[in-house]
Amino acid sequence: xxxxxxxxxxxxxxxxxxxxxxxxxxxxxxxxxxxxxxxxxxxxxxxxxxxxxxxxxxxxxxxxxxxxxxxxxxxxxxxxxxxxxxxxxxxxxxxxxxxxxxxxxxxxxxxxxxxxxxxxxxxxxxxxxxxxxxx
Numbered sequence: 001x002x003x004x005x006x007x008x009x010x011x012x013x014x015x016x017x018x019x020x021x022x023x024x025x026x027x028x029x030x031x032x033x034x035x036x037x038x039x040x041x042x043x044x045x046x047x048x049x050x051x052x053x054x055x056x057x058x059x060x061x062x063x064x065x066x067x068x069x070x071x072x073x074x075x076x077x078x079x080x081x082x083x084x085x086x087x088x089x090x091x092x093x094x095x096x097x098x099x100x101x102x103x104x105x106x107x108x109x110x111x112x113x114x115x116x117x118x119x120x121x122x123x124x125x126x127x128x129x130x131x132x133x134x135x
Contacts, residue, residue: 005032005034005035037066037128037129037131038066038068039068039070039128040068040070040071042070043068043069043070043125044066044067044068044069044070044128045066045067045069045125046064046065046066046067047064047065047067047080047087047089048062048063048064048065049061049062049063049064049065049089049130052105052109052110053088053089053090053103053104053105053109053110054078054089054090054103054104054105055104055105056104056105056106057078057091057104058130059078059089059104059130060132062132063130063131063132064130064131064132065078065080065089065127065129065130066127066128066129066130066131067080067124067125067126067127067128068125068126068128069124069125071125071126071128072126073092073123073126074092075092075093075094076091076092076093077091077092077126077127078090078091078092078126078127079091079092079101079123079124079125079126079127080123080124080125080126080127081101081121081122081123081124082120082121082122082124083101083113083115083119083120083121084119084120085120087124088101088113089127090102090103090104090113091103091104092123093112098114098115098116099114099115099121100112100113100114100115101113101115
């Protein structure tokens with residue numbers, strides 16, 4: 001692969017999940033995927049999603065998430081965290097004075113992770129995007 005940016009067409013028409021209009025077939029500008037997905041190249045990397053704990057926010061098994069270590073996590077952000085030496089991707093929460101990592105799966109199959117002084121905990125990075133291939 002080349003170090004040159006790959007700029008792909010970005011159509012100015014918003015697309016609904018229906019039949020497209022051929023009258024709207026024009027390119028507004030070109031989009032470089034790296035520029036769109038990566039703000040800080042030196043501190044950004046990809047992680048593959050495993051499991052279904054985050055499906056309600058659209059993160060499915062096999063998806064690639066873009067993680068930026070240079071960002072400071074805010075409450076409500078999706079983060080890559082290390083809890084007791086294991087990586088997990090969850091929503092950072094602070095409720096009733098307690099720090100927690102929340103799953104996003106409405107089946108109830110996954111429990112929040114309570115962060116207390118007994119746990120080794122670090123926010124390793126903030127998830128800033130995701131993508132998946134269909135073919």
